Amino acid sequence: MPLLMKEASLAALPPEAALTVSYGEAIVFSATRGQLLTVTDLQGRRPACLFAWTSADPAEFLSPHHTRVFSNSYLLKLGMRLVTNRRRPMLVLGRDSAGRHDLLMPASDDASLAAAGLEGERGCIEAVRAAVGRAGLTPPKWPDPVTLFAAVELETDGRLIVGAAPSRAGDHVTCRVLIDGIFALAACATGIMADEGRGPLAVRVANNL
Amino acid sequence: MIFVDMIVPGGFGRGFSAAAAQFIAIVDLHGRQAGDFAAVRRDDHGEKLSPPHTRRHLRSLFFKLGDNLMSSYGRPMFRVVRDDVGGAHDATVPACDPTRYSVDFGVCGHRNCLENLHEGLAPLGIGILDVPDPFNFFQNGPVTADGRMQLADPKSDPGAMLVLEALMDVECALSPCPQDIIPGNGLAVTDMRVLVTDAPPARE
Numbered sequence: 001m002p003l004l005m006k007e008a009s010l011a012a013l014p015p016e017a018a019l020t021v022s023y024g025e026a027i028v029f030s031a032t033r034g035q036l037l038t039v040t041d042l043q044g045r046r047p048a049c050l051f052a053w054t055s056a057d058p059a060e061f062l063s064p065h066h067t068r069v070f071s072n073s074y075l076l077k078l079g080m081r082l083v084t085n086r087r088r089p090m091l092v093l094g095r096d097s098a099g100r101h102d103l104l105m106p107a108s109d110d111a112s113l114a115a116a117g118l119e120g121e122r123g124c125i126e127a128v129r130a131a132v133g134r135a136g137l138t139p140p141k142w143p144d145p146v147t148l149f150a151a152v153e154l155e156t157d158g159r160l161i162v163g164a165a166p167s168r169a170g171d172h173v174t175c176r177v178l179i180d181g182i183f184a185l186a187a188c189a190t191g192i193m194a195d196e197g198r199g200p201l202a203v204r205v206a207n208n209l
Numbered sequence: 210m211i212f213v214d215m216i217v218p219g220g221f222g223r224g225f226s227a228a229a230a231q232f233i234a235i236v237d238l239h240g241r242q243a244g245d246f247a248a249v250r251r252d253d254h255g256e257k258l259s260p261p262h263t264r265r266h267l268r269s270l271f272f273k274l275g276d277n278l279m280s281s282y283g284r285p286m287f288r289v290v291r292d293d294v295g296g297a298h299d300a301t302v303p304a305c306d307p308t309r310y311s312v313d314f315g316v317c318g319h320r321n322c323l324e325n326l327h328e329g330l331a332p333l334g335i336g337i338l339d340v341p342d343p344f345n346f347f348q349n350g351p352v353t354a355d356g357r358m359q360l361a362d363p364k365s366d367p368g369a370m371l372v373l374e375a376l377m378d379v380e381c382a383l384s385p386c387p388q389d390i391i392p393g394n395g396l397a398v399t400d401m402r403v404l405v406t407d408a409p410p411a412r413e
Contacts, residue, residue, distance in 0.1 A: 066303055069309075072357050074352070074358070086312075087313065088312075104261065105265050111282070111283060112265075112283050154270070155352070156352045158271040160269055160270065161268075
């Protein structure tokens, strides 16, 4: 079901997709306005780093920093708009069984994981750049991530308390897509949360719930 | 020895260099003025001063005296050696840009920190998309109990100073923020001063 517009569209519905992301890997996919993007943590305790660029102009990208300012909230909450660096809503968090996500921390890279004692683990940045490259894309900017299923608590004195990976098997979020985009999702170690799972993530791009 | 001593006009931006072991003083000349600050490593502009990497390192939104500010490669880039406002700085708000004014306030054509910082860094060949996310020195944003930023004016008195020791050779830009619509600069945008020296500036 596309968005409920006054003028019904005669165009065919956009293609749907069902994908999985193995631990230590990233995938690239597209989603269009009106579709529903669902990310599921299949086995639990597996954070998911999400990136996106608009299809029309890859210099416009999903920005956790502009998202915080747009809603004046350090925390990603149900109903919030995830906006681009040009302050246009690209996704809206519409369903959320996990309730704990992060808009403040950087993506991991091989070096930060080695420094955290995770020698040999694949960094999120390396995984995403490889996947985006395999897709034949060369975005002009590598943004910071929106990290789903993350335990980063904020105290009123500014302290960031990073806990154990919080999600349970089957936890999922669903976002309505508002701008056609190229998305990347990584299932890599963050290097900051304790007890991270090594299971896969599922991605569903659908026209119906 | 003084390597740089310049006034950056309120609402405009300027670039400057500092070598490792030199000291950068940012002076809020008239008080209550935030200054967006961005930096890249001189030898590799891909290594940028990074608020998210600094947060990950410090496990805090805010830095304290003696803390290191980190690069996007996860390495110490600056050390905080003097702070007259006791850590009341922001490193979470992206630089105000054309859409900050056009989307949020309905004002087109307003001066903004992103383009100001870019003006300071463009002579190095840095494009506007590669302008690093800033540290907003003296911008005061206490955290509320429900996880929001409280809108507030800076705590800085006239002459308030933040001094950083550069830990690598850097190229920097400062933009005394042109925000004159909401709290942040006391609704009056004023000049700041930048000093780069080989010893920390003496207290006055």
